[in-house]
Each structure stands twice: as structure tokens, then as C-alpha cells.
Amino acid sequence: MQLPPDDLHRSPRTGYTRAHWETAADTLLAAVEPYATEDRALYHFPGGRESVSGRLSDGLEGYARTLLLAAFRRDERALERYADGLAAGAAGVWPRIEHRSQPLVEAASIALALRLTRPLLWDRLDDGVRQRAAAWLGDALHAEAWPCNWELFPVTVGGFLAEIGHEPEASAKAIDRGLERIERWYRGDGWYTDGDGRKFDYYNGWAMHLYPVLHAWLAQDERLMEMYGGRLSRHLADYARLFGADGAPMHQGRSLTYRFATTAPLWLGALTGRTPLSPGETRRLASGALKYFLDRGAVDHRGLLTLGWHGPDFRVLQGYSGPASPYWASKGFLGLLLPADHPVWTATEEPGPAERADASTPLAAPNWLLQSTRSDGLVRLHNHGSEDVRYDPFYTRLAYSTVTAPSSSYDNSVIVGGDPSRTEIEPLGVGEDWAASRHRSGSGGAVTSVVLARGAVEVRAFRVTGVPEGTEIRVTGWSADAGTRSELAPAAGLSAPVDEPAAPEPAGAVTTDPGLFVVLARLTAETDPEPLAEAATVEVTGTDEFVVRWTDGPVRRVRLDGSGVEVT
Structure with a gap:
């Protein structure tokens, strides 16, 4: 990946600036385009592995997770391509959203992307396309989720559908139901378990905090923002300590192939103003993680994210991991929603906890x-x-x-x-x-x-x-x-x-x-x-x-x- 020259004045720890993040996003988006089907509804990546959900679901995963990257980048040309895929996918190409099915996961990424880019994508679609897409997403309001972070996928879909006036009553019920269910897993001090038991890992940041906080922020719901934003801020005080001085996240938990998705809650705190971290520390930790993986083979010679940690490594995978799964790393580009003149981009990098003492x-x-x-x-x-x-x-x-x-x-x-x-x-x-x-x-x-x-x-x-x-x-x-x-x-x-x-x-x-x-x-x-x-x-x-x-x-x-x- 050809990145801009390091800026060691503004970023003495990593050399990375917003330009590095933009270039990384653009390069990843360009690399996936050849793997789209003719109608652009599915993205089939090579990888020598198919998830337990099958090839069709894996193709939808490729569409949804890279759409999320295009949404954070706010790339209008890329979004035009995804608009074509949305029209074809919702017209019958995509598998239906059923109880505890993988399309429920991908529906959340699609809904979040549409909500974030509504003037650039959704509002420019034909009425017929919007109706079919809303109907496809609408099944998520009634689908039963696995009792874990999946409970937040109907919440995310419901937030978008409520905003556009589609099934408002069912959307409101889906939001309330999901948020109510995750309460039983909140353990205090900003920490959730990922379902029953004591499953503590990165799902705290890239799921359990990400979706409720983004929903509250987008809905401008001060009550929810106070609760979920406060929890996020408390969590980040601990979370920042999970990164080594070389940028590496802690090697613990499942779905590690999402790699620099670990940076999502760092950016989320800055985006919503709910963080104990300074702008310079936030960018240092996030850029450190991105650099850590880009320097160690996370992207192959085709420009694709591989299934693994550094390079390909099936030891960190689960049965649900398919060729497109690594693209949940797209969540790590959440920081691009912050304007270029935001302090998180303009401040000088400051050392993270592992570098201080x-x-x-x-x-x-x-x-x-x-x-x-x-x-x-x-x-x-x-x-x-x-x-x-x-x-x-x-x-x-x-x-x-x-x-x-x-x-x-x-x-x-x-x-x-x-x-x-x-x-x-x-x-x-x-x-x-x-x-x-x-x-x-x-x-x-x-x-x-x-x-x-x-x-x-x-x-x-x-x-x-x-x-x-x-x-x-x-x-x-x-x-x-x-x-x-x-x-x-x-x-x-x-x-x-x-x-x-x-x-x-x-x-x-x-x-x-x-x-x-x-x-x-x-x-x-x-x-x-x-x-x-x-x-x-x-x-x-x-x-x-x-x-x-x-x-x-x-x-x-x-x-x-x-x-x-x-x-x-």
C-alpha cells in the first residue's frame, strides 16, 4: 500500500495523519471493486474458505462491510456503485433476513451506512428502489437475534427505518427490545459481557458500545446519549491500556481478524465528545493500530485484507469467518466522519498509556x-x-x-x-x-x-x-x-x-x-x-x-x- 510520506512533526509516534487514513480507505475500496458481481450486489473475495453461512451470504457480507467503509469515507463515486448493488440486492439477489441468520448482521452495516450517508445515497435513489430496500431491511425488525451483540443489529436497522418513516411502530419496538436486552449484560465501569456468562473481549468496543452510542448520537437522543456515552467514556479509560507501544491490540478474544476495528471506540469517543482521552492520544492509539497491521502483511499483494492477524492465519478464525469477514475492519475508519480541522486530526500525537509509565x-x-x-x-x-x-x-x-x-x-x-x-x-x-x-x-x-x-x-x-x-x-x-x-x-x-x-x-x-x-x-x-x-x-x-x-x-x-x- 503506497501511503503519503510520514509527518513526524504532527505525528512523532506513528507518522500518520488524516491523509494516511484517507489513502488506506481509498486503496482498500479500489482493491475490492474487481470482485463485485456484474450487478454489484455481491462481493466474492478469494480466500480458500467459505463460512458456515455459504457463498451467497459471504457475497452479501462483502457488499455490506465494504459499503460501510465507503460510508465512513463519504466517497460519492464509490457510493454510486453501491447504489447499483443496493437496487439489485434488494430486488431479490440477497438472501432474506431470517431468525439468527448472517444477513441480519450485514443488514446492520447496510442500514448504518445508509443512515450516515442519507443525502449522498438514499435520498438520490428511485422510490421503487427505496421501497424494496426498506422492505428487505424491514425483516430485521422481526428477526430473532442470537443472545449476544446480535441484539443490537435490529436496533441499528430500526434506527434507520424509523428515520425514513418505514414501519415506525415496529422500528421503535425493535430499538427498545434490543437496548433492553443488552442491559442484563452490563457489568459496570463501562464493561459488557457478550451475552450470558463472562465473555469479555473487543466486542465491548466494536459492538456493545458502537451501536448504542451511534444510534443515540444520530437520533439526537440526549437521554440515551447521557447513558451510553457515559459508559463509553468510562470504558475508554480502561480500553486505551489494551494497546502496546508498537500499536498492537491485545491478542485475546474472538474475531481477531477484524484487526484495526479495535480503533472504532477510540474514534467514537472523539466523534461524540464522550472520551477521557486527549485528541493527540486518541489519534496516536488509532494510527498506531492501523500502522501495526499495515506494516505486518494484513493487506496482501492484491490489496485485500486477509483472513488472519498479521497475514493469513486460520488459527484466529471462527466458523462464521468468511473471505469478507476481515472487512469489519471498516469500523476502524469511523474517524473519517470527523472533519479535517477537528482537534483529533490537528493535534500533535501524545504517548499512549504503555509509553508513559x-x-x-x-x-x-x-x-x-x-x-x-x-x-x-x-x-x-x-x-x-x-x-x-x-x-x-x-x-x-x-x-x-x-x-x-x-x-x-x-x-x-x-x-x-x-x-x-x-x-x-x-x-x-x-x-x-x-x-x-x-x-x-x-x-x-x-x-x-x-x-x-x-x-x-x-x-x-x-x-x-x-x-x-x-x-x-x-x-x-x-x-x-x-x-x-x-x-x-x-x-x-x-x-x-x-x-x-x-x-x-x-x-x-x-x-x-x-x-x-x-x-x-x-x-x-x-x-x-x-x-x-x-x-x-x-x-x-x-x-x-x-x-x-x-x-x-x-x-x-x-x-x-x-x-x-x-x-x-
């Missing part, structure tokens, strides 16, 4: 501890509250980072009796430098876990009960990637460490004595860190108690028992 940040709602280090720009997420067994290993590992991916060798796990399963995760609390949880192992035992963090160093402790003496228990650390170093050293009750395993195998230590055991762990990109064993000493003071003495910091006393975890 070492920090351990507790997030109470998901029961996460975020650990970032300025010296190497890494961010680590200690997961003591998020779980979705459908998408393991991207939910159930003990830790994730901005520079590593879950390994097939079960990094960041407690493997009891040869079984690495971690289910029924029960949060036990977080503090300024710690997080704890309890889970059920596949062998039937119960594992209570706590992590304490200082700088890049972690103290991880586990208490395993309910398994026979002689059961092998293996604790693993980080799976190191290129340019990083993983270490793990037993501090109590474990042996046989692998201090520096061959990448990407995780470091590990073992025991056959269920009970309390402790390790020191570290993931770092520093070339010459202090010896891990010198960072802290650990003294076990009872069957469920130990003391951590940080060499350059405080003394922490920890108790793990049947009632929970106490850190003082």
Missing part, C-alpha cells in the same frame, strides 16, 4: 489485571474473569499480551493430570497489583490462582485441591515470540524449570504434590533484564499462605483458602 491496572468488571512496561512497550493481560469455552484458547488462558498468541502447547496454564482445561472460572477479586480466581480443572480438581505484578515480573501462585497425591501438575508461563524473552522460575513447591525455552514453547515447572506452589514469571522484550530470581523472594508461611518481598518494593502477604484470596 510502568503500570499495573486492575479492571474490576472483567476481573483482569493489566501489566504494562514502558521500557519495552509490552502490555500483558492477566485473565481471572473472562471465559467462553466455545472459543478456547482465546478466553481461558491465565494471561495474554500484545506480542504473543496462545500456543498449542498451552502457555499460561495449570495442567492437572495432563488435562489443561480451565472451566467454571470464578473471579475472586483484583487489587492495585494483583488478581485472583478459582477454576475447575479437567481432572476434577479445584485450582485457586493469584498473580502479583511489579514491573515486568509476576509472582503466580496456585493452590490445587481435590486430586490424589502423585498427580502431576505442570505450570506453564509465556510462549515467547520473536524479539521477546520468556522466563519462569520455581519459588516454592515446583521443580524442573525451563528458563528460556525454544520459541514459541512456553516455560514450565512441575510437581506431584497437590497443594500450594509459587513461581516467578516474566515476559519481556528487554535485551538485558535483571536476573528474574533477584526480583523477589517468596516465603511459604503455611499450607495456604505466603509472603512476597519485592527487591525494590513492598512486602505482600497472600492467603488462599476455601473462602477466597486475601492480599495485604
